[in-house]
Amino acid sequence: MNDARRGLNKNKRYLWLGVAVALSVTLAAGLLFKAPTKASTTVGSNLPLVVAFVAQPGPKTISLSLPGDVKAYEDSPLYARVDGYVKSWLVDIGSVVQAGQLLAEIDAPELDQQLNQARAKALQEKARLDIARITHTRYKGLLKDAAVSQQEVDNYFAELTARINDTAAAEAEVGRLLEMTGFKKIFAPYAGTIGARNLAKATTGSLIVAGSHDPNSWLYRIYRIDPVRVYVAVPQNYLPMIHDGAEADVLLREYPDRVFKGKITRNAQALDPASRTMLVEVQVPNPDKTLLAGMYTTVRFNLNVQKPPIVVPGASVMMGADGTRIAVVGADDVITIREVRLGRDFGKTVEIISGCAEGERIVMSPSDLLRSGLKVRVAATPTAQPK
Secondary structure, three states, rough: OOOHHHHHHHHHHHHHHHHHHHHHHHHHHHHHHHHHHHHHHHHHHOOOEEEEOOOEEOOEEEEEEEEEEEEEEEEEEEEOOOOEEEEEOOOOOOOOEEEEEEEEEOOHHHHHHHHHHHHHHHHHHHHHHHHHHHHHHHHHHHHHHOOOOOOHHHHHHHHHHHHHHHHHHHHHHHHHHHHHOOOOEEOOOOOOOOOOOOOOOOOOOOEOOOOOOOOHHHHHOEEEEEEEEEEEEEEEEHHHOOOOOEEEEEEEEEEEEEEEEEEEEEEEEEEEOOOOOOEEEEEEOOOOOOOOOOOEEEEOOOOOOOOOOEEEEEHHHHEEOEEEEEEEEEHHHHHHHHHHEEEOOOOEEEEEOOOOOOOOOOEEEEOOOOOOOOOEEEEOOOOOOOO
């Protein structure tokens, strides 16, 4: 009985040993067939994964909007040229006047008296001239009969010359005062609009002192606002695209549905050293007088770029102590860290002036761990750069 039990236990041990051997063989065979696949996957997944885009040039036409100030085409303060009192003023602010129209009259009694005095003196000088001419003629005739000396004839000739000059000076003074009396009437120098009237001067009875150095001694300010001048400060980096004759759009918030067309007429040909901008003048027709002097506007330029530079997202540019750089992925998926020179910054994007060519793959948001010579895996490359 005991021998039979021992034989049964021995058979069970052999059975379990056989099962264990079979399981071991099966496991080894599975590992043998799967090992190569696992090894090949590990090699590819260990490479860094990067997102790249294809570098493209920027647009050939860009829109540039800058603030502008509207100025009258002509803005003239009108002053009095004679002393006196305002006799009458005929126009007020807002009056539309024509060239040569009478604006005000000045009563100048002192000037009138000076003119009368100058005329009287001119008559005196003319009388003296007549006497000197007669005397010289008479003595010149007596010289033929040797009744007088040559010296006396020469003396009277010199007297005649002096009287001629005195008479000319007296007549010139009369002419000057006559011209001054013409300034008793103030006329419009050109067709325009009266934009201001000096209430302290252009009022009946106001005292006028000609030649005053007081800048507030003007009587009227006259404006010509068709066309108007719009002045814009253009930054230095846009100057190569700015030229006389180029069209510009002038926009006002008060007229959102209207665009005022203008053209660049001239520029300062020099930059403001403080702001590095150049003053540009845009001339805009203004037949309906909608644009007024002193208005704030937005001037929009549509600029043509001859050779647009490469434009990349700002996130693709690395800034550091080593300079400005980008990470370029070569055809063999190997990284090259390259130094570049930047142009204009548009916020989300930036221009690259040098160091990058069209069609190259640029890493988006490069990691600080990237270095030249590192092989990477590239995600699906976009056909265009991110906006």
